[in-house]
Amino acid sequence: MPLTIYGKKLDSRLLIGSALYPSPQVMKQAILASGSQVVTLSLKRQNPTEKSGQQIWTYLQDIIAESNGYLLPNTAGCKTAKEAVTLAKMSREIFKTDWIKLEVIGDDYNLQPDPIELLQATEQLIADGFKVLPYCTDDLVICQRLYDLGCEVIMPWASPIGTGKGLMNPYNLETIRLRLPDATLILDAGIGKPSDACLAMEMGYDGVLLNSAIALADNPVMMAKAFSQALQAGEQGYIAGIMEQRQTAHPSTPTLDTPFWHQS
């Protein structure tokens, strides 16, 4: 089944970052191997003597053309709503998209989103016509507020950015899914293994956004394929209907006419 992000139908449920790869060539190969059609990127101060920035931008444009995909600029590094709004407007001009992965960081140690600034920035950006994909903690009420403000897509973290710790609090994430059945939920940040992504999909999440888990693998291209398959497995498992857990053992093999049955 396709994933829909603000009206755009996508074949893949994986959203992928473009940072930390060993080379631009490996980045391109890995992103294309993942099947993802949404690629995140950012902005930095320009050094007019440095040519590599323009080169990366050319690579990313090629990837989007080949994958028939979409750019998703982020507001990484912003600590206030004002900074995030300004960066979002700059991104919209450069990348010609009203999508924005909204990040407003409240703590330098674990890069935890600042929920207050995040809500303020979301409100301002939506009023300005942006389609906001907010990166937030796994706090049900914050997710609810973001949805109420008009975010069709909500992106709670699995664990802090770049840790690879996987789903720290599955109960919180399951509760968000349960309480926001109509929101498009993307698990963002902290994914380490393909099984983490599979677990998110088994919970009924609509997709996963990750970067480090693929970019920092020994073989990013192979890992990209592994994540693609893990997402498909998890999605099919969710649709197929996972059995209820039971407290006691039940034999799988029929017990009727069991040989050598011990009568006691």
Place this chain on the structure above:
Amino acid sequence: MNIHINGKAYPLNKGASISVSHALTFHFSEPQKSTFAVALNSDFVGKTDYDTTFITSGDSLDVLQPIQGG
């Protein structure tokens, strides 16, 4: 007095005022084909406003370009 572009100081006489377009000639040594966007004192300035937005000493300009991101 100075203006700052991406943190680098450029001299500008006190009371003088120049457009964003003019200020960008300090930053770029040649006409630009590269991709960039501009903020003045942390407020976005659209490309259509470069000629009509003015900078005075003490102001700070950020010129940003695409980069990989997660």
